[in-house]
Amino acid sequence: MQQVNLGLIGSGTVGGGVYQAIQRNGALMASRLGVQLRVAKVAVRDVRKARAVKISPALLTTDWQSVIDDPSINLIGEFMGGTTTARTVVLNAFKQGKSVVTANKALLSAHGEELFAAAQRYGTNLYYEASVAGGIPIIKVLREGLIGNRITRLYGIVNGTCNYILSRMKLEGADFAEVLADAQRLGYAEAEPSLDIDGFDAAHKTGILASLAHGFWVNPKQIYVEGICAITQQDIQFAGQLGYTIKLLGIVKRVDAAGKPGSYAVQVSVYPALVPNTHVLGSVNGVFNAILVRGDVVGDTLYYGRGAGQDATASAVLSDLADAALDLKCGIKSRVCPFVPHERDGAVLPIGAVVSRYYVRLSVIDKPGTLAKITAILGAAKIGISSVIQPEGHEGKSVPLILMIHDATNANMEKALGKIGKLAAVKAAPVMIRVENFE
Numbered sequence: 001m002q003q004v005n006l007g008l009i010g011s012g013t014v015g016g017g018v019y020q021a022i023q024r025n026g027a028l029m030a031s032r033l034g035v036q037l038r039v040a041k042v043a044v045r046d047v048r049k050a051r052a053v054k055i056s057p058a059l060l061t062t063d064w065q066s067v068i069d070d071p072s073i074n075l076i077g078e079f080m081g082g083t084t085t086a087r088t089v090v091l092n093a094f095k096q097g098k099s100v101v102t103a104n105k106a107l108l109s110a111h112g113e114e115l116f117a118a119a120q121r122y123g124t125n126l127y128y129e130a131s132v133a134g135g136i137p138i139i140k141v142l143r144e145g146l147i148g149n150r151i152t153r154l155y156g157i158v159n160g161t162c163n164y165i166l167s168r169m170k171l172e173g174a175d176f177a178e179v180l181a182d183a184q185r186l187g188y189a190e191a192e193p194s195l196d197i198d199g200f201d202a203a204h205k206t207g208i209l210a211s212l213a214h215g216f217w218v219n220p221k222q223i224y225v226e227g228i229c230a231i232t233q234q235d236i237q238f239a240g241q242l243g244y245t246i247k248l249l250g251i252v253k254r255v256d257a258a259g260k261p262g263s264y265a266v267q268v269s270v271y272p273a274l275v276p277n278t279h280v281l282g283s284v285n286g287v288f289n290a291i292l293v294r295g296d297v298v299g300d301t302l303y304y305g306r307g308a309g310q311d312a313t314a315s316a317v318l319s320d321l322a323d324a325a326l327d328l329k330c331g332i333k334s335r336v337c338p339f340v341p342h343e344r345d346g347a348v349l350p351i352g353a354v355v356s357r358y359y360v361r362l363s364v365i366d367k368p369g370t371l372a373k374i375t376a377i378l379g380a381a382k383i384g385i386s387s388v389i390q391p392e393g394h395e396g397k398s399v400p401l402i403l404m405i406h407d408a409t410n411a412n413m414e415k416a417l418g419k420i421g422k423l424a425a426v427k428a429a430p431v432m433i434r435v436e437n438f439e
């Protein structure tokens with residue numbers, strides 16, 4: 001049977017999981033593919049480090065270049081993370097005519113366009129199923145399964161760490177920092193966890209999905225990003241009373257230009273949003289991810305599974321290894337193109353122009369006339385209020401005032417809240433969380 005010799009660069013949560021999964025299901029894959037996968041070398045930072053997944057010391061090296069240069073190795077797995085050395089690893093592998101499997105969404109976000117072009121130039125391939133949504137095969141879905149659709153909407157819970165934190169804050173009243181520490185212990189969080197909680201990891205993934213869905217490489221600088229650090233127990237509780245759950249969403253929405261048929265821009269953003277409890281994404285909890293994709297032919301489709309952690313990610317990598325092994329077996333280097341830019345004039349909609357509904361929490365002095373001043377500012381900005389909740393308070397004390405706001409642009413809302421925040425009766429910066437209805 002034909003054999004593919006694999007060089008792994010990195011053997012932490014992901015690389016270790018891949019090594020372990022090949023030991024476990026390599027024979028099954030060989031019987032399905034007619035190709036045997038063999039791990040030939042593993043590059044790590046420290047060969048003496050104690051590892052949860054035991055790897056024969058004979059396979060370990062600290063010299064990743066020697067793995068790439070080894071003529072017996074015909075496929076590289078990049079699982080080291082980061083964007084600088086990892087970029088060199090991938091480019092050097094391509095130069096040697098070797099395809100690469102990666103789980104590195106930060107790398108793709110920063111250098112994807114360059115790497116896909118290089119893969120094509122060198123007649124190699126770049127496989128990246130594990131870069132988005134852990135074990136959910138969403139890259140295959142967009143690249144192959146829904147190839148005949150125009151994607152009009154994509155809503156994703158794509159960061160396992162944030163969903164784990166928000167779920168436990170809601171369901172157990174747990175403390176943010178404690179739950180983040182658990183997510184790190186469980187191998188969900190990035191080496192630099194601010195990538196998770198500040199929304200950047202979700203933005204890397206949302207950008208990859210947007211690029212695939214719309215055929216132009218989305219510049220990460222054009223993605224509007226808000227993380228979950230400002231989400232408080234108070235907002236989680238009020239949202240619950242209103243029938244909503246707060247989720248960090250990656251949103252890719254086609255917005256047609258008024259009066260210009262066929263002309264459109266794409267909203268690509270990441271922010272915490274109020275999701276109706278009755279919507280399926282409202283009940284995706286823990287480390288699970290889910291992605292709703294709407295195609296113009298198929299309608300709504302939904303994908304659900306573990307979004308982070310060793311085994312879920314290893315499963316996605318195995319699928320890429322299978323594709324790569326078949327490509328090598330058949331001598332076709334890019335049977336499945338990694339990314340095909342096809343939309344020349346693709347444009348990202350600036351966040352100011354994005355229209356949505358809002359939850360606003362104000363801290364106000366509970367005295368007559370306060371609400372009138374606030375509604376006057378919103379009214380002058382042509383922003384409509386759909387409901388107001390003011391829990392019973394005491395005259396003269398600061399109390400929360402919750403406003404649910406009808407559709408308005410982000411720019412209008414920011415301006416109006418700026419004015420509201422300056423009112424003498426408003427005692428803290430207004431909290432604004434968008435509300436998503438999945439229309």
Ligand code: NAP
Nearest residue numbers: 010011012013014043044045046079080081103104308309
């Ligand atoms: P990790 O546990 O920190 O593992 C990183 C590995 O890379 C370690 O084995 C480390 O060696 C090795 N390494 C780092 N720099 C190296 C160098 N210069 N030369 C050789 N080896 C080097 O990270 P991870 O969680 O597995 O994540 C790896 C990648 O997968 C990242 O891009 C991440 O975003 C992505 N990802 C992670 C998950 C997840 O659930 N964790 C899911 C999907 C994608 P030592 O072991 O000696 O330190």
Ligand code: HSE
Nearest residue numbers: 159160161188190308
């Ligand atoms: N840190 C990432 C997450 C890993 O929590 O989703 C999976 O990409």
